[in-house]
Amino acid sequence: MSKSKQTAGYKGAYSSQKKKEGEGRSCIRYRCGLTNTIQDVLNQRPGWVEVKDDGDWDFNWCDVGWLRENFDHSYMEEHVRICHFRNHYEDGSRSEEQKDEAQVESYVAQRYIENPYLIAGRKFDLRVYVLVTSYIPLKAWLYRDGFARFSNTRFSLSSIDDQYVHLTNVAVQKTAPDYDPEKGCKWLMQQLRQYLTAKHGFETVQTLFKEIDNIFIRSLLSVQKTIINDKHCFELYGYDILLDQDLKPWLIEVNASPSLTASSQEDYDLKYRLLEDTLHIVDMEGRLTGKEKRVGGFDLMWNDGPVYTDVGLETLGSSCLVANTHLGCVNDRQKQLQQLLKPFPGQKRT
Numbered sequence: 001m002s003k004s005k006q007t008a009g010y011k012g013a014y015s016s017q018k019k020k021e022g023e024g025r026s027c028i029r030y031r032c033g034l035t036n037t038i039q040d041v042l043n044q045r046p047g048w049v050e051v052k053d054d055g056d057w058d059f060n061w062c063d064v065g066w067l068r069e070n071f072d073h074s075y076m077e078e079h080v081r082i083c084h085f086r087n088h089y090e091d092g093s094r095s096e097e098q099k100d101e102a103q104v105e106s107y108v109a110q111r112y113i114e115n116p117y118l119i120a121g122r123k124f125d126l127r128v129y130v131l132v133t134s135y136i137p138l139k140a141w142l143y144r145d146g147f148a149r150f151s152n153t154r155f156s157l158s159s160i161d162d163q164y165v166h167l168t169n170v171a172v173q174k175t176a177p178d179y180d181p182e183k184g185c186k187w188l189m190q191q192l193r194q195y196l197t198a199k200h201g202f203e204t205v206q207t208l209f210k211e212i213d214n215i216f217i218r219s220l221l222s223v224q225k226t227i228i229n230d231k232h233c234f235e236l237y238g239y240d241i242l243l244d245q246d247l248k249p250w251l252i253e254v255n256a257s258p259s260l261t262a263s264s265q266e267d268y269d270l271k272y273r274l275l276e277d278t279l280h281i282v283d284m285e286g287r288l289t290g291k292e293k294r295v296g297g298f299d300l301m302w303n304d305g306p307v308y309t310d311v312g313l314e315t316l317g318s319s320c321l322v323a324n325t326h327l328g329c330v331n332d333r334q335k336q337l338q339q340l341l342k343p344f345p346g347q348k349r350t
Contacts, residue, residue: 028047028049029055029059030058030061031061032060033066034061036260037262037272037275040272057080060082064256071086072086081284082232087226113242115245121154121155123151123166124148125148125149126149126212127148128241129238129274131234133234133281138303139304141281142216142301144297144333145273145331146189147192150168150187151164152185153165170185186267208243212241216239216301234278234282236274237258240253260275277296287342293309295336301323307323307324308322309323
């Protein structure tokens with residue numbers, strides 16, 4: 001980038017101390033535009049220091065409003081990272097390059113799933129987290145933990161206007177007159193997988209979760225040529241999946257800014273671990289080799305092609321490959337992280 005462009009660019013987006021490729025950093029300067037769980041994670045990150053206003057920064061967890069206003073005016077050094085891709089979502093808006101093209105109307109086709117899978121008579125959906133660190137080539141990680149969000153009222157098509165029956169969003173359910181904040185309306189993904197396995201059997205549930213994996217990959221591949229790839233960017237997506245009574249998964253929505261605000265202590269703990277592991281993969285400290293297939297609770301599911309486990313059925317003499325996805329499975333992340341990560345710069349391994 002030219003000197004004049006750099007001078008005119010956003011001051012905070014470049015570092016005065018450029019680091020060599022792969023060199024560890026003892027101090028990471030960060031900005032954070034949110035005041036929820038991510039702020040807590042960043043505050044407690046060893047060697048990370050928050051900067052205010054227009055101070056120089058290395059890492060920015062920003063809201064989408066900041067991104068729209070500043071990204072195109074920012075010069076970023078090699079190591080700088082930011083939590084959204086430039087066009088992180090598709091909303092039908094027209095870009096500067098599209099203004100001269102013929103006007104095309106956009107539509108969203110929706111279908112109401114009238115036969116949802118019910119537990120205790122209640123409708124639920126799944127919130128699953130996928131981290132994309134590159135679109136070209138596509139590199140995506142699937143988080144083992146997630147949760148099922150239940151409605152507060154038993155399901156019935158006779159009350160189609162009752163949001164407490166049909167909407168599973170916590171923001172909606174917590175306003176119900178009989179909502180119990182201590183109990184909440186969530187199951188951890190491990191609980192759901194165990195329940196489904198006990199009721200339908202291992203093979204059926206394996207097939208179900210493979211179909212859910214396919215939803216993640218196909219949706220990302222469908223926008224791969226549309227998203228503007230940038231080496232400085234990553235995106236943590238929140239997928240909403242609904243199961244019907246035949247155990248067929250349906251994609252409801254992909255959230256580019258999933259809620260990081262906790263509704264309970266259990267929810268806070270899950271999101272804290274999720275965000276910690278996101279930062280491990282972004283790896284501002286330069287502690288990874290780049291060849292990892294697992295980091296904490298994240299499993300690499302696509303790296304310019306499907307990723308398979310190192311130990312699978314092939315050890316039994318079969319040529320069958322096993323996908324490196326473990327949604328709802330055991331998450332021994334602390335043990336795995338201790339084995340994987342080098343100590344932070346200036347720290348000794350415990």
